[in-house]
Every structure is written in structure tokens, then in C-alpha cells.
């Protein structure tokens with residue numbers, strides 16, 4: 316499937332959509348692992364780069380996000396997060412974990428969850444969420460694209476509404492591939508660009524102001540195509556609107572699926 320630009324178009328309302336395979340997708344610091352290479356990357360950042368806190372600092376958006384995530388849980392999002400994380404096992408990395416809204420949805424078969432979150436308010440909320448759960452969860456500071464982890468060190472990686480916000484999707488995705496084991500999987504649930512001209516024009520227009528208001532989020536990214544371009548094989552992916560029936564919301568068109576390294 317790699318290299319084939321798949322398009323995203325709504326199939327039906329969540330959560331009752333059937334799964335579709337990639338072949339038919341029409342929408343369809345507290346925690347560093349220290350090999351010399353990883354330590355050098357981290358040390359370089361300490362000397363020369365901004366810390367993740369300086370790069371991702373959205374105190375107002377962070378509080379809004381926490382409120383919205385909690386509200387959406389009662390509107391069908393909890394079931395979608397369950398679906399996304401179902402069957403995961405072993406050592407898992409979640410990037411852009413926010414306030415830890417996914418944490419209660421991880422199955423007990425996950426032996427360790429490392430949750431990366433660069434925004435300081437959200438990270439502290441994630442730490443509190445982690446402390447309430449029996450799962451072993453390590454919340455760490457860091458940025459997508461600069462993951463302070465060894466190559467091939469995770470069985471799976473999870474992103475939910477993060478690839479819309481990273482400054483460089485290609486870099487973030489290739490770094491995610493790097494830290495996955497050879498057969499590791501990427502679970503993704505993201506909002507995406509529509510392929511109907513009216514929708515994509517609307518998303519382009521909104522994108523002029525949306526990132527400033529919404530913590531750097533871009534509503535008009537073709538994230539499924541980016542996942543495929545980065546070398547992942549998309550095993551399954553389905554598309555839908557959330558909330559169901561939301562037609563003008565520029566981030567209502569969603570994809571949820573699994574890609575393999």
C-alpha cells in the first residue's frame with residue numbers, strides 16, 4: 316500500500332461503521348533511554364535546542380482541550396478510543412498523550428506505556444491520570460520527530476489528534492517508524508482533509524486562523540497519505556464523521572486504523 320495516496324471520504328457515522336482494509340480505503344526530563352546515539356541527541360538538544368516546553372506551550376488551549384476531551388468521551392469518543400487500542404500488547408509508546416485521555420482505554424495486555432507529552436500543563440494532568448490506573452505508565456517530556464528512544468524499542472505506537480499539530484509530519488512519522496520493532500504497529504485516530512472540493516476549500520480557509528487558536532492544529536492535512544508515504548503499510552482504516560452529523564466542523568472528518576512498520 317506504501318506510496319499509494321488513499322483518499323478520505325466519510326462512509327457513515329461513528330461508531331457503527333464497518334472496518335475497511337487498506338486495499339479498499341477510499342476513506343474508506345525524566346525519561347531518556349541512553350544508547351550513545353540517543354544520549355547524543357538529547358545532549359545536543361540540551362545544549363542547542365529549545366526544550367519541548369518552549370516549543371509547545373499552549374496554556375489556554377491545554378485547558379480547553381482537557382474539557383473538550385472529557386465531554387467527547389460521553390458522546391461516543393470513549394468507544395472509538397476502545398476500538399483504537401483494542402488488542403495492543405507489550406511495550407507501547409503514545410506520542411502527544413495530552414491529559415492522558417487514552418490511558419483508561421488501554422488493555423491490560425500492555426506491559427508498559429510510555430506517554431510522551433511536551434505541554435507542561437497537559438503532562439502534569441497525564442501524570443495524575445497515570446497515577447489513578449493499575450497500568451504501568453511512564454509520562455515523559457519530548458517531541459515527535461526527536462524521540463529520545465532506541466531504535467526498535469516499542470511493540471506499538473499510538474497517535475490520536477497529534478499528526479495534525481506536529482510541525483513536520485514526515486519527520487514525526489519516520490521517527491515513529493524508527494522506534495518501532497520490525498513488525499511493530501502504529502495505531503492512529505486523526506482528523507483529516509476532505510477530498511470533496513467544498514470541504515477541502517473550507518478547511519484551507521479555516522487553516523488561516525485555526526492553528527493560532529487550537530494549539531498548532533491544522534485541519535487540512537492528508538494524514539493517511541502521509542502515513543503511507545512514510546513507509547508504513549496501512550492494514551486497516553475506516554473513515555467517519557465525529558461527532559456524527561457534524562458537517563461544517565473542519566475537524567469532523569476522521570480516520571481510525573492500524574499501520575504496520
Ligand SMILES: C[S@@+](CC[C@H](N)C(=O)[O-])C[C@H]1O[C@@H](n2cnc3c(N)ncnc32)[C@H](O)[C@@H]1O
Pocket residue numbers: 371380384410411412413414416417431432433434437457458459474475476477480481482530531532
Ligand atoms: C489535540 S491534542 C490531542 C491530545 C490527545 N492525544 C487526545 O487524543 O485528546 C494534541 C496533542 O499533541 C501534543 N503535541 C503538539 N505538538 C507536539 C509535538 N511536536 N510533539 C509531540 N506532541 C505534540 C499537544 O501538546 C497535545 O497534547
